[in-house]
Amino acid sequence: MSKINVRRLFKEDINMFLPLVQELMEYRVEESLLKERFADMFEHRYQCYGIYKDDELAGVFGLWFAIRHYAGKTCEVDHVFIKAEHRGKGLGKQVFKWIYTYAREQGCETSELNSYVHNFPSHKFYLNEDYVIKGYHFLKKL
Numbered sequence: 346m347s348k349i350n351v352r353r354l355f356k357e358d359i360n361m362f363l364p365l366v367q368e369l370m371e372y373r374v375e376e377s378l379l380k381e382r383f384a385d386m387f388e389h390r391y392q393c394y395g396i397y398k399d400d401e402l403a404g405v406f407g408l409w410f411a412i413r414h415y416a417g418k419t420c421e422v423d424h425v426f427i428k429a430e431h432r433g434k435g436l437g438k439q440v441f442k443w444i445y446t447y448a449r450e451q452g453c454e455t456s457e458l459n460s461y462v463h464n465f466p467s468h469k470f471y472l473n474e475d476y477v478i479k480g481y482h483f484l485k486k487l
Contacts, residue, residue: 347398349439354393354405356384362395365405369426371461396427396440403431406440410451420448422458425467441474 354362359380367379374382387393390411396404404427412418422444427436448456459482460467472478 347434349403349436349443350397350400351440351443352395352397354395356387358393358395359383361402362393362405365402365426365428366424369424371463391423396436398431398436403428403436404440406444408444408448410453416457417454418452419455419457420444420451420453422456425458437470438474 363376363379363383367374367376383393386407390409392408392410394406394408395402396406404425406425407423409421409423410418411421422441425437425440427440445456456476458471458476460471
């Protein structure tokens with residue numbers, strides 16, 4: 346298993362990480378709208394990180410920081426995506442180890458995330474990481 350390097354990305358790096366986020370998404374959103382949304386996200390407790398293996402961008406993920414009445418200070422992991430050719434090689438475990446360490450350094454008590462219902466490989470991974478399914482995420486288009 347080769348070691349990864351996690352590097353923070355900024356809104357100026359959007360053209361580098363956006364294609365990876367788009368691969369993860371279950372429905373198509375216009376690129377200009379996604380860029381607008383990410384610009385806003387960067388202004389609201391959101392951080393983006395690249396997963397690098399041998400100086401190649403192998404994946405991406407985001408982190409949100411909040412305080413929730415049911416979880417205390419929490420780090421919500423968002424849009425975790427690892428390119429197909431890098432999956433199954435231990436990168437995910439390394440990434441989440443990095444996330445847990447970083448979140449604790451930020452004073453977080455918990456970590457939470459959402460996963461698409463049809464993304465069964467991620468469910469298995471998150472359950473193996475000791476995440477517990479606490480409810481359903483509902484979304485309504487307005």
